[in-house]
Amino acid sequence: xxxxxxxxxxxxxxxxxxxxxxxxxxxxxxxxxxxxxxxxxxxxxxxxxxxxxxxxxxxxxxxxxxxxxxxxxxxxxxxxxxxxxxxxxxxxxxxxxxxxxxxxxxxxxxxxxxxxxxxxxxxxxxxxxxxxxxxxxxxxxxxxxxxxxxxxxxxxxxxxxxxxxxxxxxxxxxxxxxxxxxxxxxxxxxxxxxxxxxxxxxxxxxxxxxxxxxxxxxxxxxxxxxxxxxxxxxxxxxxxxxxxxxxxxxxxxxxxxxxxxxxxxxxxxxxxxxxxxxxxxxxxxxxxxxxxxxxxxxxxxxxxxxxxxxxxxxxxxxxxxxxxxxxxxxxxxxxxxxxxxxxxxxxxxxxxxxxxxxxxxxxxxxxxxxxxx
Numbered sequence: 187x188x189x190x191x192x193x194x195x196x197x198x199x200x201x202x203x204x205x206x207x208x209x210x211x212x213x214x215x216x217x218x219x220x221x222x223x224x225x226x227x228x229x230x231x232x233x234x235x236x237x238x239x240x241x242x243x244x245x246x247x248x249x250x251x252x253x254x255x256x257x258x259x260x261x262x263x264x265x266x267x268x269x270x271x272x273x274x275x276x277x278x279x280x281x282x283x284x285x286x287x288x289x290x291x292x293x294x295x296x297x298x299x300x301x302x303x304x305x306x307x308x309x310x311x312x313x314x315x316x317x318x319x320x321x322x323x324x325x326x327x328x329x330x331x332x333x334x335x336x337x338x339x340x341x342x343x344x345x346x347x348x349x350x351x352x353x354x355x356x357x358x359x360x361x362x363x364x365x366x367x368x369x370x371x372x373x374x375x376x377x378x379x380x381x382x383x384x385x386x387x388x389x390x391x392x393x394x395x396x397x398x399x400x401x402x403x404x405x406x407x408x409x410x411x412x413x414x415x416x417x418x419x420x421x422x423x424x425x426x427x428x429x430x431x432x433x434x435x436x437x438x439x440x441x442x443x444x445x446x447x448x449x450x451x452x453x454x455x456x457x458x459x460x461x462x463x464x465x466x467x468x469x470x471x472x473x474x475x476x477x478x479x480x481x482x483x484x485x486x487x488x489x490x491x492x493x494x495x496x497x498x499x500x501x502x503x504x505x506x507x508x509x510x511x512x513x514x515x516x517x518x519x520x521x522x523x524x525x526x527x528x529x530x531x532x533x534x535x536x537x538x539x540x541x542x543x544x545x546x547x548x549x550x551x552x553x554x555x556x557x558x559x
Contacts, residue, residue, distance in 0.1 A: 190546035192205070198443075213288055213505040213506075219260050219261070219505070221289065221290070222263050222281030224273075224290070225238065225267060225293060226240070226267055226269035230269065230422065231419045231447075235306065237447070237449070237450075237481050238486060239487035240487065241483055241484035241491070243292045244491075245495070246495075251439075252262070255418070256501070258407070258498070260494075262493060263281060268395070269295055270394075271299065271470045272301070275305070278302040278306075288510075289312035289313070289316045292543075293313070295317065295445075296325045310412075312330055312510065312511060314331055315490035317335070318338075319335055319338035321338070329511060332511075335467040336491070336539065336559070338370045338445075339373070346377075348416075348554065350384070353439055355413035356384060358414070359388040359389065360372060360375050360385065360389050361386050361392075361402055362390075362391050362418060363393075363417060363422075368391060368418070396424050397421060397433045399530070403426065403433070407433060409472060412438060414430070414438060417443060418442075419445075420447045420450040420535075427440050440461055441464075442464045444482065446464060448525070449484075451464070462541055462546065463544065466544050467538055467541060467542075468482055468552055470542070493517075497510060540555055540556060540557065540559075
């Protein structure tokens, strides 16, 4: 049945991509700017989509309460795709064709982003601040993609730098999700290790949206690593950490990238975060003076919304997609909240250029290292 549904969805996608459909390009005066978001709101990655959505809506709410931006209120329509590509495509088609969104915003995940990319490119829909560091969203240049976060390649480079130079680890393994997200992380780790004259001692993988990690644990522990880089969602990563700690007395550093969802991982591990580090693409944000910003994903959603509003502010009326995209060239260097700086490199907007290695200790995150690419 699942196979039949997938085939039907593929046919639907192909039909949608190649049919000529007319979209509303201009946002009329005093009309709402409608954004569409397909993201995980349930399942093993559900906390990520919810946190990003809530962060974005928090800032949009502040702006709307003051009358909006350039006469426009902002409305975010979020739809659950369960972190599955087929549902992401279905949601994206609905949001573009039926909800008439101005842009897509805050897609959660690499496999879901990859699935909708042909639709975005074909119909020239802005694809804004996706929650992924995948290389295909950065290279080759695509005018319709605006990234705010650093790449997975940068995150894994920072983690390997910390593990080898600060933590003095040399036997490094990887636990990763067996899809385009995990492959992106695997590529980054192998590249960073090669630059240090090292190679992975073991690889273990699991299937997306499952907790099938037993084979990965056996494969990795057999090689007795002193550090394990983790490219996964918070539930399987938490279970993996718990099981590895239970089965060995060896001191192992568990190094996660930001997509894991730091607060979600802390909760899943009941705050037992010994020997766990996480790379972040936004700094520890108590400077924003909001309790919610202790959640890095919430903060990223909040700042992504702020970046969107800044771009709209810099777009002359009437607001169109093309004029809106042009406005990003006027934003760099700029700041969000007085401390977060954005830059344009190689004529493409890729936002942040720093990664922060963090650790959870005594109820809060502390910064261990800052890495600039």
